Every structure is written in C-alpha cells, then in structure tokens.
Amino acid sequence: MGKDFIKDLNEAQQKAVLAFKGPSLVIAGAGSGKTRVLTYRIAYLLSQDIPPGSILALTFTNKAAREMKERIGRLVGPERARYLWMGTFHSVFSKILRREGHLLGYPSTYTIFDTTDSKSLVKKIIKELDLNDQIYKPGEVYGRISSAKNNLITPQAYFSSAQLMEMDKRTRRPRIADIYKLYALRCKKSNAMDFDDLLLNLYILIRDFPEVLARYQEQFRYILVDEYQDTNYLQYRIINQLSSRYKNICVVGDDAQSIYSFRGARIENILNFKHDYPDYHLFKLERNYRSTRNIVGAANSIIARNRDQISKKIWSKKEAGEKVKLIRATTDNEEGYLIANLIQDAVYAHQLHHQDIAILYRTNAQSRIFEEALRKLNIPYKVYGSLSFYQRKEIKDLLGYFRLTVNPYDEEALRRIINYPARGIGQTTLSRLEEIAASRDKRIWDILLSMDDYAGVFNQGTIRRLKAFAALINGYRENLQTMEAFDLAYSIAESSGIMKDLHYENSPENLSKWENLQEILNGIKEFVETQDQAEDTTLDSFLQSVSLLTDADSEKEEDRDKVTIMTAHSAKGLEYRFVYVTGLEEELFPSRMSSNTREELEEERRLFYVALTRAMEQVTLSYANTRYRWGVPVNSVPSRFIREIEPEYMDQPFEENPDEPYRPTWKFSQKKVESVPVTTEKMKRMKPVSRTSAPSPSGIHFTADDPAEIQAGMQVEHPRFGQGKIINLEGEPPNRKATVFFKEHGQKQLLLKFAKLKIIR
C-alpha cells in the first residue's frame, strides 16, 4: 500500500510517525503538528497492514475523532479507517461497557446520567439525609464525588481515607462520604453510570477480571492518546494497564496547554511517561505551522512567565503578519458591539468566511453579549455552550421517555416524565412511591408493576393513573425487540402526548420546540444508518452516544460557515484565521476563583496561551471597563495578561490609564443603577483603540455592486439605511425598482440605478 503521504510531514514529524513500535512520547508546543503526527501515525500503521480493529486512538472530543478518521480515510481509504477504535475516553469505554458491563451487574442498556441527572440525584439524597443544602451544596458535593472517582477512590476507600474525612470535617461537611456511598448505590439501582463511572467501571472491570484485561490487551496492540496533558489519574491507570503487554503506546501533548486540572487532569502523566516506559522514544516538534511569527512570539512571551513548564522552542517560518490588536470598551455591551463590527469589516477586508473566525471568552455567561451584537448585524454565528442541544428541556423530556422505555429503572427519567404531559401524578404521589420503594428495598418501577398490592395506600384514581402510566411504558417496551429504533421513537413521541402538548398552543416557542423534537427523530435515523455494527443500531445505543455529545460534536451542515463563539477551554485543538479573545479583565480572565495561588494563575495563563495560539493570522484582545454581573454594573481592571505580552508583538503600547470617554468613578449602590445609554450613533463614532490597518467602518469605503446582479431574497447593504433584504423586484432595467426591507429603517422602494446597494449574500 502506498505511503507517499509521509512526505506531507517535516523530518521531525516523520521520525515520530515511523517509530511505530514501542512507547513514544511526542511533546511539543501549540500548532506544531502533534495531532497531525498522531493522524499520520495511524495511517502509517494501517499502511503496514495492521488491522484497524487493533488500534485504539483516544481524542479529547468526538469531533476531533471524527475529523481524524476522515483524514485517515482520505490517506489510506475509508474502508480501513472505518473500523478503527477512535473516540473520547468516555465514548470508547461506554461501548466496551455495553459488552462487558454485565460482569459488573449492569445491563447493556444502562443509562448514562449527565451532570444534571447526577446533581439532581445528589440533591435528593441530601434532602433525604435531612442535611442543609446550604452547607452541602449539591454542585460542590457532586464535584467532590467526581474528583474522588477520578482519583480511583471508591466509597469504601473514601471512608477509610483519613485525609479526605479530615478535610470534610474541617469544611464542616462530614457526611459527604455517606452521600457518596448512597449516590453510588442509587446510580447502580437505576442501572445508570455517570460520566466518571464510565472510566471508573472500566478500570474496575480490567482490575477484577484479568481475562477481560488480557483480551483487550490483545485487541488493542496499538494505543494512541491525543492531548495527553489533560488526562487524569484514572485515565492514566487504564491506559497504563491496557498497554502494559505490548507497550505500543504513543502519547502526544503539550504541558503548556494543560487546562483541565479542575477535573483532575495531571501534567505529571506526561512526566511519568519516562518512568513507566524507560525505553521510550522522545520526539520534540519545534516548528509551528499554524500562526504568523507575531502570534507565535506573543504566545511564547506569555508562557515564558510560567515557572512550571518543560522548556520548548517554538518558531514559525510564516510571515511576521499583523501584530496583536487591543480593543478597549467602556461597557460589556460596547465590547460586543465593537467586536461584531470588527468582524463585519474584517470579513469584507480580508475575504474571510465566517467559519474562519472565533470569539473566545472565559465564562459561558459572556456569550449572550456577542450573540446579541452579531444578531444585530446579521452575522451568522454558532455558540458552543455548556448546555448542549440535548440538554434542552423539551429534548430531555422526549429522551426521558426513550430512557425509561429502554431502562425503566432509570429514576431520574421517571421523575422527569411521570407527570409530563400532566396526568395527575403529583409530588405527593411521587414521594409516597419513593417511600414505599425505599422501605421495601425495591425500585419505583417494581412498585408500579404491582399496584394491586398497594390498594390501601393510594386512592382509586391514583392507582388507575399509575397503572395507566406503567402500561404506557410497558407498551413501548414490548416494541423494543420488534420495531426499528426510529419507528419506535416516532411512535413514542406521538403517543406519549409530548407532540400533542406542543401543538396545543401554537406559539413560536412551541414551534421551535417541535422542530427540535423532529431533529432528534431525524438524528436517530441518521445514527442508525451510520453505525458500523448492527448491534449498535438500537435506541439504547443511540441514547448512550447522545449523552456524550457536545454542541461542537453534533454540528449541522448549515451551521458550518458561521462565526464560532465559545469558551477558551472549548477551543482547545481548534484553529481559526482570526481570533478575538475577549473579557480580558482581572477577576474574569484570570478568573477570580483561580487567582489565589501561583499554580492556579499559571493554569489561567496556559488557558490564555491556548486562546492566543488558536489564531492563524490575527489576534484581537478586548476588555471592558464596566461589566454587568448579575444585572449589576461592576468596574473592572484590564487583565495582567495583556501587559504580559512583549510589547513588540502588540499593535500599540498598552496604556494603563488611557483617556477614556466614560469612566464611572462613583460607587455602585445595592440598588440597580441605570446603565448609561450608549446609542448606536454614539458607538459608531467611537473608534477602537487599535488603529493600524483596522478596516474602515462600512459607509466610508463603500463600493456598490452591479444592479443587474441583484435578485429577490438577497441580503444587501445601503450606505445610509444599513442592511436589508430584497423583498421584491419590478420593472425592467434601467428603471428596475426594488422593495427592500431594512432592519433599522423599515421598508423602502428604491430605484436600482440610483440606490448604491452592496450584495452581502
């Protein structure tokens, strides 16, 4: 088989690809082609006739896995790429647990609890234990449980860890261990695993069943891990076990991009590699292929300030390019407005597609401002948010029915839908059901199946309603074996009353919800069609894979060419021609929560480094002097990170106290203060601080398009009226007349030969 593709790589990269036997560590800075090495290494393995099924490749996101697979498919043919074991730790392990989970007492149809399910269960347990949820905050308790799991601490181990128990005592939460134990028990009773269980259970599986371990060691003779700096202890142990027989393991990473310590990621995993595999090969890549020299220089100057790091050279042969720009805004809203305008201008000036642009920030709450600003200018965008499409209420409701059908012991799903749509089963009934189940060591579903035994406990009507509900779910269950996943899902959506509930009131919100449900159904169809194994085309398999998807993973075709708005964390591994890093203020980026120790601050700095190095051609930084926090304006100070960039890479020197058109000096009272209204006109007059090569605002260098090209439906721009849409055209040239609807100025009739219209799309 041809392996000419190797010449797509530089010499250092080639070496890392060709050394495919034995342990390899690739450690290199941003944009140096680590992911590319991993991709080509897999392609090379395939070209050496290594069966795809014996290669396990773990990536950080499902999207990265999909793209890598596609790339490999182009290099060595899609047929071979298809059967690779490739995906995130969670998704690959969830598939293994489908097959092997029975050894640990889980059915293959187990439910995956998402964070919301987990927190809601924790909260419930806290209530049941009669603990104060002010002290035992569900989110925090769940965090403790999660980090325990990721450090391989089971409930028993938690109880016997003097250190943990001591710490909980000191924080006046001595009963976290009890909550943890109950939580684990209840998940198990619900036939459910949370995200961390997917890792923990896989570990337990290979620890307690040596024959299973041996089988997977035999199968996965080649193991590759991307973004290794962000693996946690549990992941490390699993990889270590799986690779211990053949030791054909290749990990790639960059300690300077480790940004997930909050979920247990350990840079030490990279450092330990040489101890675990003393005969390892080390590969360093130094040439950055992504960014211009100024961007690489700026990023290097930032990361050099960290004490904890493996020193690395990184250089670019690309042109020097533009320097880093800085935008100062008076308010957060203005920040949104200015960035949106810059984007609009940059698209024209630099021939950008919208997909070449990303806006990054530290917290998800910042997205709203940019969404509004972009929407106003009609710039298409997509948000990679923390709550994905599958977390929306109407979606979770429908999925709740699917979940209950597949696994009726899933109590989170049951609680969610037993009374949606309303069927007269309220809180009182539900509590009683839970009580009965708990007192008899049974599960709610067991009680529902034997309602006749509880004639004395519930009244007639309630019994009838509960029986009807159980019969409904049982009816669906009977079809599990016989019906196709899509048909079953469709019939559930129709007959459960969910669709009807949305049709009942014809509001726009309901219409959009209805469309979302349709999308889920289509999603099932597509899922079934794209599975490689017949055993994976079931509804339970769909549910499992869907709970591990993020927004970025499940992008639709029509969303491709849009500006991406997301956190710096989500941007890891991605690249864009133009990048806007926003909200660079003290207490925000770096976050207030992580400004206490040097270690925390260094991680924030790494995050900033990640953000900068996503850019290929241009970086723009921004901050606002005033930002609304919980509806209250708060003054803010520019981030230290701006100052930390070597001035030679900055467009203009950063002035600590520049002249500002507006700077509130008064103290904010508790009462909500009216924000100073900044009118559109006012904002238009304000110039961004960054001036070099900043494209002129539309209207000054306005060039009209040929009127003959204008057609109905087009988006156009008028020098005075702004953006609008062509509603209608009438008459013959040269007296052709257009009806245009302008967003700001309403409907106008214009003669094309006079109106200077620019076609936007």
Added chain:
DNA sequence: GACGTTGTCCTTTTT
C-alpha cells in the same frame, strides 16, 4: 394537584 408569582442565588472551565 395545577399554575402563576415572587424571591434567591448565581459564574469558572467539561466529558
């Protein structure tokens, strides 16, 4: 038990 209104807390970051 359903539904609407008020009040509280919230913001790191994600599989």
Added chain:
DNA sequence: GGACAACGTC
C-alpha cells in the same frame, strides 16, 4: 439578567 425553588391561590 436568567434559572429554579418556594410560596400562594384557585
């Protein structure tokens, strides 16, 4: 400014 729990009324 928004999500969600708690409260009150029908």
